[in-house]
Amino acid sequence: MRFDVLAHDGAARIGRLTTAHGDHETPLFLPVGTYGAVKGVPVELLRATGARALLANALHLALRPGAEALARLGGLHAFMGWDGLILTDSGGYQVLSLAALRRVSEEGVLFRSPVDGREILLTPERAVAVQHAAGSDILMVLDQVLPHPAPAARVAEAAERSLRWARRCLEAHGNHPGALFAIVQGGTDPELRRRSARALCAEGFAGYALGGLAVGESFEQRREILAVSVPELPADRPRYLMGVGRPEDIVEAVRHGIDLFDCVIPTRHARNAHLFTGDGVVRLRQARHAEDPRPLDERCHGPCCRRHSRAYLRHLDRLGDPLFVTLASLHNIGYYMALMNALRAAIRAGRVGDFRPEEAIASYGVPCDNAGP
Amino acid sequence: MRFDVLAHDGAARIGRLTTAHGDHETPLFLPVGTYGAVKGVPVELLRATGARALLANALHLALRPGAEALARLGGLHAFMGWDGLILTDSGGYQVLSLAALRRVSEEGVLFRSPVDGREILLTPERAVAVQHAAGSDILMVLDQVLPHPAPAARVAEAAERSLRWARRCLEAHGNHPGALFAIVQGGTDPELRRRSARALCAEGFAGYALGGLAVGESFEQRREILAVSVPELPADRPRYLMGVGRPEDIVEAVRHGIDLFDCVIPTRHARNAHLFTGDGVVRLRQARHAEDPRPLDERCHGPCCRRHSRAYLRHLDRLGDPLFVTLASLHNIGYYMALMNALRAAIRAGRVGDFRPEEAIASYGVPCDNAGP
Numbered sequence: 154m155r156f157d158v159l160a161h162d163g164a165a166r167i168g169r170l171t172t173a174h175g176d177h178e179t180p181l182f183l184p185v186g187t188y189g190a191v192k193g194v195p196v197e198l199l200r201a202t203g204a205r206a207l208l209a210n211a212l213h214l215a216l217r218p219g220a221e222a223l224a225r226l227g228g229l230h231a232f233m234g235w236d237g238l239i240l241t242d243s244g245g246y247q248v249l250s251l252a253a254l255r256r257v258s259e260e261g262v263l264f265r266s267p268v269d270g271r272e273i274l275l276t277p278e279r280a281v282a283v284q285h286a287a288g289s290d291i292l293m294v295l296d297q298v299l300p301h302p303a304p305a306a307r308v309a310e311a312a313e314r315s316l317r318w319a320r321r322c323l324e325a326h327g328n329h330p331g332a333l334f335a336i337v338q339g340g341t342d343p344e345l346r347r348r349s350a351r352a353l354c355a356e357g358f359a360g361y362a363l364g365g366l367a368v369g370e371s372f373e374q375r376r377e378i379l380a381v382s383v384p385e386l387p388a389d390r391p392r393y394l395m396g397v398g399r400p401e402d403i404v405e406a407v408r409h410g411i412d413l414f415d416c417v418i419p420t421r422h423a424r425n426a427h428l429f430t431g432d433g434v435v436r437l438r439q440a441r442h443a444e445d446p447r448p449l450d451e452r453c454h455g456p457c458c459r460r461h462s463r464a465y466l467r468h469l470d471r472l473g474d475p476l477f478v479t480l481a482s483l484h485n486i487g488y489y490m491a492l493m494n495a496l497r498a499a500i501r502a503g504r505v506g507d508f509r510p511e512e513a514i515a516s517y518g519v520p521c522d523n524a525g526p
Numbered sequence: 527m528r529f530d531v532l533a534h535d536g537a538a539r540i541g542r543l544t545t546a547h548g549d550h551e552t553p554l555f556l557p558v559g560t561y562g563a564v565k566g567v568p569v570e571l572l573r574a575t576g577a578r579a580l581l582a583n584a585l586h587l588a589l590r591p592g593a594e595a596l597a598r599l600g601g602l603h604a605f606m607g608w609d610g611l612i613l614t615d616s617g618g619y620q621v622l623s624l625a626a627l628r629r630v631s632e633e634g635v636l637f638r639s640p641v642d643g644r645e646i647l648l649t650p651e652r653a654v655a656v657q658h659a660a661g662s663d664i665l666m667v668l669d670q671v672l673p674h675p676a677p678a679a680r681v682a683e684a685a686e687r688s689l690r691w692a693r694r695c696l697e698a699h700g701n702h703p704g705a706l707f708a709i710v711q712g713g714t715d716p717e718l719r720r721r722s723a724r725a726l727c728a729e730g731f732a733g734y735a736l737g738g739l740a741v742g743e744s745f746e747q748r749r750e751i752l753a754v755s756v757p758e759l760p761a762d763r764p765r766y767l768m769g770v771g772r773p774e775d776i777v778e779a780v781r782h783g784i785d786l787f788d789c790v791i792p793t794r795h796a797r798n799a800h801l802f803t804g805d806g807v808v809r810l811r812q813a814r815h816a817e818d819p820r821p822l823d824e825r826c827h828g829p830c831c832r833r834h835s836r837a838y839l840r841h842l843d844r845l846g847d848p849l850f851v852t853l854a855s856l857h858n859i860g861y862y863m864a865l866m867n868a869l870r871a872a873i874r875a876g877r878v879g880d881f882r883p884e885e886a887i888a889s890y891g892v893p894c895d896n897a898g899p
Contacts, residue, residue, distance in 0.1 A: 188841070188845055188847070189838075189841070190842055190845075190847050190849050191849075192847055192848060192849065193566075193847065193848035193849050193852065194849060195568075195571065195829075195849065195852055195853065196833065197829065198568065198571075217841065217844065217845065218816070218817075218837065218841050222816070222817050222837070225817060225819075226817065226819055226835065226837055226838075227819065232835070232837070232838050232841075233834075233838060234833035234834050234838070443591070443595070444591075444595050444598060444599065446598075446599055446600065456568075456570065460569065460607035461606075461607050462599065462605070464591065464595070464599055464605070465562075465599075465605050465606060465607070468561070468562070468590065468591050468605075469563055471590065472561055472563075472590065474561070474563050474565055474566065475565060475566035475848030475851045475852065476563050476564075476565065476566050476567060476568065476852075478848045479566065479568055479848065479849075479852060480568065
């Protein structure tokens, strides 16, 4: 993988990721397909939103279908029929929420599988091996994520351990294809964040993520972490803010120089009938939409808005028709793609400082400027 | 609506339905979209299977979103974003299975709404009004359907009442656009069937259906009903076998001269992970498919088989991902479209007598020969 910075607007920047699965302009948003599928969304319709990159989760895939099965089936791209970029998270964050009987030692994380109750030891080496089996374009190191808030001593200890695990991941990765990204930890403590970033950068990873966020900290705390961490990262490597992704969070982070994003918000909100529009979120379960013949957003050129009214979408949601998940997810992903298009345009025009998420509507359904496959 | 018979092979025939929503070659299969959606299937992907016609249910639509709401929203075509043919069933059959507290009188069927508990009186006039509100291309009369087996006297009585209701529907329909079809009743009694058919034909409907089937009668009983009923129907009007639709049932009925079919089998089987292939039904929940890298059918050119393995589809089903419903439904609908293509080809070639459902595979993913919109 190669990364080139093409343009700047203050700290914000346009970059190009050149990968085995297409070229991708940054800032780039990756929809979440935890188990190798964006829930309810056929890949050809996902592509039609402009999405050319997605995130899957190595831990989940290791549970189902299993890493060895995945390798035998030709890796995740073949398994899910997706020729775009795949970034896999290692599962450090998911162990926090998913697993019962969690015990963290220097060796790794021991947890009980929520699928069949087996005890599983997730080590840095195993996390990398699973991602090799998946054939990920971008791999993430295994890190130890803490809930927020956590005592300062534990935060420091977890950041130290995450650093040692990151080194083990680098060792295990060797010269396999795929770009291994480190994850900066340190909770909300600026000094710990700086120290974590510096130590990881000394190891020479292909990219750097800010991790341990979206766990309950405030917008302002996140801004401070961005302000202290990003300047520590090398300018010639992609920077990835993990799991953070309300539109306003993305705008803020782009201004700090973040290149990559993933978040469940567009798809999870969709399943809860919260739809993004240029006028804010439409809560489709409200009765007032029952006979509304208008699309979600009249300015949107996506297939959902070109074809369907709020009344019809609400009807599908009430019926529990899986088609609702498909259409709503596509709409929200399309909104995020438009947001990223508009953000890239604002950086190019040197006006990202004044950018407001509402500008996304100007890029609704505009063919994506990504040069993906 | 206009109907022309283009070719014969024994009693089997090729016809063309010319409608406000496209021209459609028969024998034609209509996937079921009860509430104005084929569960989990976006309309553009439904079109891509070759489907240009579908069935919805007036009774269900009257419950949700409501007939008046549907009319205000511009009718069912606009509501669901579908420019193909829509045939609506009146709900006579569905009252049988759906509704509690059913009471049939000469006036109509009184039942309790499963949605909100309201008492609803479905009369022939109301059934037609709902279908007018939907803007259906083909409307069905309200009939009284009995479970099978039923006492001979009740069967006769229901057939008589259905005839009177059919006349009321014709009166209520007036010269509204849309083609009103009658429904031949009479259970498994050949004489009642003949009598019902003759009496309805005397009224001059736009088309004729055989109803009250797929309620538990045998293949042989159905064959006898076809044999005695179809010859009573006018050759220049379309003939529709309601709700019957295993591939072997369709082949048999086409040989008797049936033109139109609908059935929940392809979509319901799909949701239960029963997938049609040229080698029979694949039961995808069987463990042996867990690591099978092959598509459902290697000869199929549909998007599901071109892109996804049995292993991946099974993975989605295990996860309960709504994408499984989408892909599996599309595959099975695609199989039925291929079956109908192959049947039409066999009629044209004068060999429908020897046709076997397995021949459908020859037409897999072949662009549909329907000249729909």
